[in-house]
Amino acid sequence: MAVTIKDVAREAxxxxxxxxRALNGHGxxxxxxxxxxxxxxxxxxxxxxxxxxxxxxxxxxxxxxLLPDLYGEFFSELIRGIxxxxxxxxxxxxxxxxxxxxxxxxxxxxxxxxxxxxxLVMSPHADAAFLRQNLPMxxxxxxxxxxxxxxxxxxxxxxxxxxxxLLMQHLIDGGHRxxxxxxxxxxxxxxxxxxxxxxQQVAEHGLEPIVLPGDFNEESxxxxxxxxxxxxxxxxxxxxxxxxxxxGCMAAIRDAGLRIPDDIAVAGFDDVPMARYVTPALTTVRxxxxxxxxxxxxxxxAEIEQAEHLPRTHQRVDAGLVIRQSSGGQxxxxxxxxAGE
Amino acid sequence: MAVTIKDVAREAxxxxxxxxRALNGHGxxxxxxxxxxxxxxxxxxxxxxxxxxxxxxxxxxxxxxLLPDLYGEFFSELIRGIxxxxxxxxxxxxxxxxxxxxxxxxxxxxxxxxxxxxxLVMSPHADAAFLRQNLPMxxxxxxxxxxxxxxxxxxxxxxxxxxxxLLMQHLIDGGHRxxxxxxxxxxxxxxxxxxxxxxQQVAEHGLEPIVLPGDFNEESxxxxxxxxxxxxxxxxxxxxxxxxxxxGCMAAIRDAGLRIPDDIAVAGFDDVPMARYVTPALTTVRxxxxxxxxxxxxxxxAEIEQAEHLPRTHQRVDAGLVIRQSSGGQxxxxxxxxAGE
DNA sequence: AGCCGCGATGAAAACGTTTACGTTGCGCTC
DNA sequence: GAGCGCAACGTAAACGTTTTCATCGCGGCT
Numbered sequence: 001m002a003v004t005i006k007d008v009a010r011e012a013x014x015x016x017x018x019x020x021r022a023l024n025g026h027g028x029x030x031x032x033x034x035x036x037x038x039x040x041x042x043x044x045x046x047x048x049x050x051x052x053x054x055x056x057x058x059x060x061x062x063x064x065x066l067l068p069d070l071y072g073e074f075f076s077e078l079i080r081g082i083x084x085x086x087x088x089x090x091x092x093x094x095x096x097x098x099x100x101x102x103x104x105x106x107x108x109x110x111x112x113x114x115x116x117x118x119x120l121v122m123s124p125h126a127d128a129a130f131l132r133q134n135l136p137m138x139x140x141x142x143x144x145x146x147x148x149x150x151x152x153x154x155x156x157x158x159x160x161x162x163x164x165x166l167l168m169q170h171l172i173d174g175g176h177r178x179x180x181x182x183x184x185x186x187x188x189x190x191x192x193x194x195x196x197x198x199x200q201q202v203a204e205h206g207l208e209p210i211v212l213p214g215d216f217n218e219e220s221x222x223x224x225x226x227x228x229x230x231x232x233x234x235x236x237x238x239x240x241x242x243x244x245x246x247x248g249c250m251a252a253i254r255d256a257g258l259r260i261p262d263d264i265a266v267a268g269f270d271d272v273p274m275a276r277y278v279t280p281a282l283t284t285v286r287x288x289x290x291x292x293x294x295x296x297x298x299x300x301x302a303e304i305e306q307a308e309h310l311p312r313t314h315q316r317v318d319a320g321l322v323i324r325q326s327s328g329g330q331x332x333x334x335x336x337x338x339a340g341e
Numbered sequence: 342m343a344v345t346i347k348d349v350a351r352e353a354x355x356x357x358x359x360x361x362r363a364l365n366g367h368g369x370x371x372x373x374x375x376x377x378x379x380x381x382x383x384x385x386x387x388x389x390x391x392x393x394x395x396x397x398x399x400x401x402x403x404x405x406x407l408l409p410d411l412y413g414e415f416f417s418e419l420i421r422g423i424x425x426x427x428x429x430x431x432x433x434x435x436x437x438x439x440x441x442x443x444x445x446x447x448x449x450x451x452x453x454x455x456x457x458x459x460x461l462v463m464s465p466h467a468d469a470a471f472l473r474q475n476l477p478m479x480x481x482x483x484x485x486x487x488x489x490x491x492x493x494x495x496x497x498x499x500x501x502x503x504x505x506x507l508l509m510q511h512l513i514d515g516g517h518r519x520x521x522x523x524x525x526x527x528x529x530x531x532x533x534x535x536x537x538x539x540x541q542q543v544a545e546h547g548l549e550p551i552v553l554p555g556d557f558n559e560e561s562x563x564x565x566x567x568x569x570x571x572x573x574x575x576x577x578x579x580x581x582x583x584x585x586x587x588x589g590c591m592a593a594i595r596d597a598g599l600r601i602p603d604d605i606a607v608a609g610f611d612d613v614p615m616a617r618y619v620t621p622a623l624t625t626v627r628x629x630x631x632x633x634x635x636x637x638x639x640x641x642x643a644e645i646e647q648a649e650h651l652p653r654t655h656q657r658v659d660a661g662l663v664i665r666q667s668s669g670g671q672x673x674x675x676x677x678x679x680a681g682e
Numbered sequence: 683a684g685c686c687g688c689g690a691t692g693a694a695a696a697c698g699t700t701t702a703c704g705t706t707g708c709g710c711t712c
Numbered sequence: 713g714a715g716c717g718c719a720a721c722g723t724a725a726a727c728g729t730t731t732t733c734a735t736c737g738c739g740g741c742t
Contacts, residue, residue: 076417
């Protein structure tokens with residue numbers, strides 16, 4: 001059995017209250033007894049019981065993160081950004097992921113009750129109704145890249161529209177006219193935004209939209225590439241909804257004996273680390289996932305600190321263009337991303 | 342204020358005990374009252390308070406993971422493996438990372454007390470003395486890739502020795518004789534094991550050891566490559582202690598106008614996803630990090646289940662050879678790793 | 683009819699903390 | 713030297729559960 005505050009109190013000949021005061025630095029103990037209590041606590045290796053403490057203080061110093069998955073660089077970066085910011089605030093991180101269906105996500109949500117001070121949510125199941133139903137009321141929550149109708153919760157998401165605009169402008173400036181788009185999984189909000197932005201750009205410049213199906217995996221990019229090569233009037237550029245599909249598409253183009261970017265330019269979205277290592281290096285839209293996580297956590301802690309509810313802002317994190325050779329950008333030697341980036 | 346079990350009891354005209362019994366399915370309630378309690382609980386959106394519950398049940402259904410960092414594919418995969426296995430066992434995951442010094446790691450360790458049922462530890466600061474000092478006694482703990490003297494804790498680590506042996510054998514079979522080794526960060530246990538295995542293999546085959554410094558980053562691999570090319574009698578193969586350095590080294594060789602693998606063969610260690618996308622694709626040692634995490638968690642839950650301590654086994658997870666073009670392996674089209682892998 | 687057993691229920695203790703409040707003892711001041 | 717204030721410390725309540733134990737009511741047995 002673990003050693004409790006009572007054991008320390010008995011051993012130091014004081015009450016539990018004094019032990020608590022001493023160890024938490026609340027004052028009200030003489031320097032002499034403080035020293036004695038400290039000594040006993042260290043000797044007994046006393047460590048306060050987190051659950052008991054947070055039961056009375058109503059603070060867990062922990063935030064929960066509800067994610068759809070953990071696979072791939074996106075989530076890796078997201079968690080890292082969240083964790084870094086959380087650590088800076090002295091918070092712990094309780095992750096919950098891979099809930100396949102809404103019921104499982106609901107269970108995960110409910111299990112968070114009493115274990116976290118706030119919640120970061122990114123989930124395909126998380127519409128406003130779902131959250132209202134399953135979220136313990138009064139728990140500060142921030143949504144990441146998640147659709148919301150109504151402004152019940154604060155939300156952050158990446159500026160897909162701005163990113164696509166930059167990229168399309170770059171391709172058009174490069175003289176490309178027949179620009180194809182490879183879609184992602186249908187219910188994905190980011191995909192929908194990117195496609196809408198693509199269509200808008202195409203329309204604004206009087207171009208013809210060419211849309212191919214995809215599912216975010218490399219293979220679907222390869223298949224899309226094959227379809228695209230078989231078209232009667234071949235596109236001279238491809239924009240894939242994410243980098244992995246762009247890489248798959250590049251493989252298809254290369255396998256067909258065509259050159260990138262001379263015959264067809266290729267671009268992606270995300271700037272996964274791999275993008276700069278493929279040949280030719282991939283032009284893409286850079287969205288700092290880690291920063292998204294960090295900003296979300298900062299927003300959450302702000303909400304936790306304030307007793308009063310803050311206005312439910314919907315904040316966007318910027319996306320930037322990263323030009324590499326796959327779209328005819330100048331040759332640059334691949335450089336590792338700095339650790340803090 | 343959140344709704345508690347008392348609110349449900351009052352609303353349903355029963356005692357809190359009955360609510361607890363009903364909601365936990367302990368029986369001892371008539372079907373009638375059970376239904377009534379369920380209805381009230383749902384209507385009030387009652388969710389039991391985790392801290393309060395685990396205070397009395399002494400179970401948190403959470404495991405903690407103490408990691409040195411979260412950056413890069415290694416930790417991403419590790420966390421994913423742990424999370425997947427944890428979820429299968431109905432456990433949550435509390436991660437704590439990036440503790441720069443021992444004091445911070447100690448604080449993190451102590452903060453886990455009362456919030457987790459067991460601990461997964463991978464930390465450079467975690468020697469046996471450190472753990473004995475800071476770990477709340479009686480908390481089941483499993484070490485991952487962490488040096489231990491004495492057998493106080495169960496441990497898992499990757500079979501660096503076996504992996505290196507396979508790789509060296511492959512290079513030697515390919516006719517390579519002057520095989521250089523690029524080191525990693527000095528205090529890293531994996532690095533030490535890989536280097537020791539390299540030296541042993543070199544000695545066994547009567548070859549000359551060639552060791553260059555490195556720090557696991559791509560840049561250090563590039564520098565090592567430059568050094569290696571400047572040597573009077575050039576090596577005909579390089580084995581880097583991890584993939585990123587191997588990739589950096591390949592860049593240096595390519596920049597010098599030499600061909601891989603014809604002039605110099607290159608191999609790495611880890612099989613990061615990127616390894617199959619670089620050109621030429623990188624021969625490497627595959628260690629399933631996710632599996633390491635999974636096995637560690639399984640071992641931990643076993644320890645949690647058993648009241649009695651299990652024997653402190655030191656378990657190895659296998660490493661396998663992945664032959665690609667950088668060592669003269671046959672050309673294979675890069676295929677995405679299956680999601681479950 | 684009285685008793686026994688049993689299933690349903692409630693009262694209360696327990697988990698390990700923090701903290702409001704009460705008590706003690708001491709050194710001042712008048 | 714009595715009263716007062718204040719610092720140090722202890723007592724006990726509180727947090728929200730689970731669980732043990734006692735109580736109650738009721739049907740079946742002798």
